[in-house]
Amino acid sequence: MTYGIWNSAEKRFVFGIAAETPRKAERAFRKTCLNWRKWRYEIKPIPEEFKNPRNPHYAHLIRKGHNTMNANEIIIPARLSYANIWEARQSLEGDKMQYSCSLLIPKSDIKTVQAIKTLMAKIEKEATTTKWGGKKPATYTHPLLRDGDAERPDDETYAGCYFMNAKAGADHPPKIIDTFCNPVMDRDEVYSGCYANVKVSIYAYNHAKGGKGLGAGLVAIQKTKDGARLGGDTGTDGFEVLSPEDEDMLS
Structure with a gap:
């Protein structure tokens, strides 16, 4: 049996993580995702019939102390x-x-x-x-x-x-x-x-x-x-949704 990361919001497995234990799956997830704490996720067994491709970097991610980022x-x-x-x-x-x-x-x-x-x-x-x-x-x-x-x-x-x-x-x-x-x-x-x-x-x-x-x-x-946009508006800022009455006055 293998375990993966289940996105509770989107109802699907994500990141292609397939680990032998729940602990290894979570460890790989924390290494892979920058903001893992913000996720709504569960560690769940991957059904046998479900094809969840393994993360090609998984073997490196679970090495203790291994940093997947380049040194620079x-x-x-x-x-x-x-x-x-x-x-x-x-x-x-x-x-x-x-x-x-x-x-x-x-x-x-x-x-x-x-x-x-x-x-x-x-x-x-x-x-x-x-x-x-x-x-x-x-x-x-x-x-x-x-x-x-x-x-x-x-x-x-x-x-x-x-x-x-x-x-x-x-x-x-x-x-x-x-x-x-x-x-x-x-x-x-x-x-x-x-x-x-x-x-x-x-x-x-x-x-x-x-x-x-x-x-x-x-x-x-x-x-x-989000933050205040720099360099001007988006081109549609300032407009309001017109009611049918407004449209009749402009026609």
Whole structure:
């Protein structure tokens, strides 16, 4: 007998987890889903006739202490700004087509800020010997973690925040999921101004024109809650539903 994760709200098995014991099934679920506590779920035996494909990463997920994320990846709770996440675009004529997003990180979130700085320091140390010829730059032309108060003093959206720009190539669109870790199909659900857990991959570069520095690859976005939209309304804001009497007056 094998056990899986039953979504009590949707009445179906999810994640393709098939474990030998209920405990192993729950452990795999917690490793797989970022916000497992928010789920309405049960650990249930999988019927013999039911085909629930095993999670291809399950064997790795149940190893004690094994982290399925890459060493240079981090998940950042942030507010999205300039969220060009649904279609690849050019920033400037001649630039590569890419996805991009600016992540607003409250300075009050000391734990997250420190985790980002720790990872950046680790990657800087590695890059100093592998990419930068043994010498770390005193300053960066394009810093990765930037101060919103200093760089955007007239923009209240950036007040009290650090911000980080993350990008992904046109052939590697970011995965966009909801709180249940299901893909988001409605593009209006994830937008500039909403809040999300964003997985980025931090890397070092050494470009002939761009110089040395750190960049952030945009890997995945998990929306956590709504927020005031940034950059204008949706185009239909402000309208009201017309009654039959109103329609007669306009005809």
